[in-house]
Amino acid sequence: MRLLNIKNLKFLHCGPVNLQVKATEITGLSGASGSGKSLFLRTLADLEAHEGDIVLDDLNQQSIPAHQWRQKVALLSAETSWWFDTVAEHFEVLSEKNLAALGFTKDCMQWSIARLSSGEKQRLGLLRLLQNEPEVLLLDEPTANLDKHNTQLFEEFVMQYLEEKSASAIWVGHDHEQLKRLSVNSYVMADGGMVNVD
Amino acid sequence: MEEWLMLIELSAFDLALAAILVLLLGVLSASMKLGITRQLYIAAARTTVQLLLVGLVLKSLFASTSMAFILIIAIIMISVAGWEILSRQKRKLKGWWGFGVSTGSLFVSSFLITLLCLFTIIQADPWYSPQYAIPLLGMLLGNTMTGIALGMDRLLQNAWQQRPVIEQRLMLGQTADESIADIKREAMRAGMIPIINSMAAAGLVSLPGMMTGQILAGAAPVEAVKYQILIMFMITAGTGLGVISVLWLISKRLFDERERLCFKRLLK
Numbered sequence: 001m002r003l004l005n006i007k008n009l010k011f012l013h014c015g016p017v018n019l020q021v022k023a024t025e026i027t028g029l030s031g032a033s034g035s036g037k038s039l040f041l042r043t044l045a046d047l048e049a050h051e052g053d054i055v056l057d058d059l060n061q062q063s064i065p066a067h068q069w070r071q072k073v074a075l076l077s078a079e080t081s082w083w084f085d086t087v088a089e090h091f092e093v094l095s096e097k098n099l100a101a102l103g104f105t106k107d108c109m110q111w112s113i114a115r116l117s118s119g120e121k122q123r124l125g126l127l128r129l130l131q132n133e134p135e136v137l138l139l140d141e142p143t144a145n146l147d148k149h150n151t152q153l154f155e156e157f158v159m160q161y162l163e164e165k166s167a168s169a170i171w172v173g174h175d176h177e178q179l180k181r182l183s184v185n186s187y188v189m190a191d192g193g194m195v196n197v198d
Numbered sequence: 199m200e201e202w203l204m205l206i207e208l209s210a211f212d213l214a215l216a217a218i219l220v221l222l223l224g225v226l227s228a229s230m231k232l233g234i235t236r237q238l239y240i241a242a243a244r245t246t247v248q249l250l251l252v253g254l255v256l257k258s259l260f261a262s263t264s265m266a267f268i269l270i271i272a273i274i275m276i277s278v279a280g281w282e283i284l285s286r287q288k289r290k291l292k293g294w295w296g297f298g299v300s301t302g303s304l305f306v307s308s309f310l311i312t313l314l315c316l317f318t319i320i321q322a323d324p325w326y327s328p329q330y331a332i333p334l335l336g337m338l339l340g341n342t343m344t345g346i347a348l349g350m351d352r353l354l355q356n357a358w359q360q361r362p363v364i365e366q367r368l369m370l371g372q373t374a375d376e377s378i379a380d381i382k383r384e385a386m387r388a389g390m391i392p393i394i395n396s397m398a399a400a401g402l403v404s405l406p407g408m409m410t411g412q413i414l415a416g417a418a419p420v421e422a423v424k425y426q427i428l429i430m431f432m433i434t435a436g437t438g439l440g441v442i443s444v445l446w447l448i449s450k451r452l453f454d455e456r457e458r459l460c461f462k463r464l465l466k
Contacts, residue, residue, distance in 0.1 A: 045369060045454050066457040071371035081366035083380070132371050 002057055002166055004044075004073070004136050009052035011043040014192040016052060021136065023166040026158075027088075028183030029162065030174060035189045037172045038078065041138040044170070045075040058134060074134035080125035082113040087124060093131050101157045102127065103150060118145040123154060130161065137169040143178070156184060165169045217242070220264040260329045268326045272335055276304050277341045286347040289354040290465045291451055299447045303346055307440025308338040311432055319428065337408065337429055338436050341393060345437035349389025350444050355465070356381045357452060364459055382445050389441035393434050400430065 002023035009017040014036045021027050031037050045052045046066045054061040054073075061069050073146045084090055089107035096106055116124070122145055130135075137158065143151040159182070162169055173179055179186050187194040220242050224235040262268065267412035280301030290296040312335045316322060322330045357364065360381060367377035400406055413419050454460050 047365065047368065047458055049456075049458075062456075065373075067368070067373045067376075069372050070369060074371070075369045077366070077369065079362070081362040083360070083363045083367075129370065 002135060002168065003163070004168060005053070005055045006044070006109060009043065009050060009051040009054065011037060011050040014039065014189075015050075017194050019187075019194065021168045021170060022184075023168050024162045025184040026162070026169045026171050026182045028179030028186035029170060029172045029189060029194070030176065030179060030186070031189030037189050037190065040189065041075055041077075041140050041170065041172060042136055044136075045070050045073055047075070064193055066188050071132040072134055073136040073138065074129050074132060075138040075157055076122075076126055076129050078144065079118075079129075080121050082116070082121070085112055085114075087111050087113065087116070090124075090128050091131065095127075096111050098127055098130065098157070100151065101160075103153050119147070119150060120170060123150065124144065126154070126158075133165060135165065135167050137167060139171045142171070143173070143175075151178075204430050248285070259332065261359065262328055263324070265324070265326050268331055271328075275335060276301060276309060276337055279304050279308075279339045283343050283347045283350065287354065289358055291448065292463055292465050294340060295463070296387035296465075298442060299451075300346065300350065303440045303443040303447070304339060304343065305440075306443050307342045307346070307436040308335060311436045311439070312338055315428070315432055328463065333408075334429075334432075338433055341396075341433040341437045342357070342440045344392055345389040346440045346444050349385045349441040350448065352388040353381060353445055353448055357449075357459075358461070361459065361461070368457060368459070374457040375449070377457075378449050378452065382449060383388055383427060385445055386441055390432075390437060393430075393437045397430055397434065400426075406430070 004021040006017060006019040006021075009015050009019075017040070019027070020065070029037055031041070036042075039048060042048045046054075046061055046069050056072060059072075061073075081098070082090060086109070091109065094106075099106060100107065107121075108124070111120075122142055126139075139158070143154050146154060147163060155178075158169060158182065161167060171179065171182060186197050188197050189195075218370060220238065224238050227233070227238070228235040259271070278295055283304070284296050285289060285298070285302040305368045312331065316325045316333060319332055320334075325331075325422075355380065364377045364381075368374070396404070396406075406426050408429060412422035412425065447455055451463055452460060
């Protein structure tokens with residue numbers, strides 16, 4: 001049974017946070033802007049200085065090089081960045097099945113980055129991230145720019161990925177209905193701590 | 199001496215004429231709000247004063263035979279060049295790192311190469327003979343500092359502007375080195391363009407000053423050309439080494455031990 005175990009985590013002015021995320025489960029996280037949700041996800045990906053332990057199964061975050069950790073515990077930020085001219089250049093492995101599941105055809109690989117909408121960037125950003133086959137997904141408002149149809153595709157796709165890889169996810173969002181629908185546990189971040197709202 | 203070799207003396211008026219051109223450039227730049235005027239005037243004033251002063255002492259400098267004295271001069275030259283590199287930067291590393299990186303890279307790129315050249319190629323006796331050591335070091339420093347300043351500026355500016363891209367690449371599990379590789383390549387190119395231009399244009403577009411001076415002063419043209427080629431290669435190797443060491447040191451400094459981008463190590 002795969003488990004992400006967060007023990008006494010302190011970062012910036014937040015914490016201590018204790019949290020366990022089990023395989024195939026989604027943990028929901030909401031809270032006011034500036035409450036530290038994104039910072040929390042960045043900390044889990046070891047992009048921010050912190051104290052306390054973050055352990056995936058028996059693997060402590062600090063025991064492997066940071067880039068290897070980030071391949072396992074992968075962060076999809078609210079705004080994705082793209083540095084080449086076309087979509088295809090950002091992909092090494094391409095699954096047409098995954099593309100189709102998120103409503104794309106193979107043609108999208110030839111698209112130039114400049115013409116991508118923010119919603120397309122979010123969906124393609126997820127596919128790009130999944131090339132590493134991460135074991136934990138940290139999703140920062142991943143459907144904020146998606147319409148209803150694409151939001152549904154996105155949700156189903158993530159659920160299916162977690163099932164297939166027995167991976168887990170932390171989903172940050174503002175839509176309480178959505179978090180309720182998706183997550184096993186739901187938390188609100190406030191005053192530097194996390195409160196269970198189930 | 200043949201007539202064309204006679205030095206035509208420049209009058210104060212001649213110099214004033216050239217100075218007016220620089221002055222006009224400053225006015226033009228100010229009126230177009232291009233913001234380089236102050237720097238331009240200061241540099242022009244400095245070049246006048248510094249060259250006058252060094253012109254006065256150069257003869258006695260070249261007559262000196264004390265190794266310690268020559269070394270002190272060399273250290274002063276390197277420190278000043280390091281300081282100038284730093285002054286050209288829009289973003290700098292905090293504390294002694296900025297000066298340390300630029301001066302350290304000049305040491306590798308200019309001082310060591312000059313030593314190598316003095317010992318193995320020129321073999322003057324003694325090796326620190328000032329009429330070889332000082333101009334050689336000077337030419338190397340003058341040229342490599344341009345390359346290093348450009349490479350450093352490009353690296354820090356681009357890293358600053360492309361912060362989201364660097365962090366995105368880290369999120370995708372790339373190493374710190376991989377995440378900044380493209381920016382480093384850009385910076386290397388920026389640093390090397392001036393010397394590559396000089397080499398490509400030498401003889402066809404530009405007549406390098408040292409060679410021309412030697413020939414005008416009566417040296418055999420082939421000998422002067424050989425010296426010039428030697429200098430060009432030294433400058434190229436020096437610039438390359440200098441830019442590479444700067445890029446290496448700075449990009450190490452931009453990340454912490456957990457491969458996180460550390461902009462708090464830059465001056466605001």
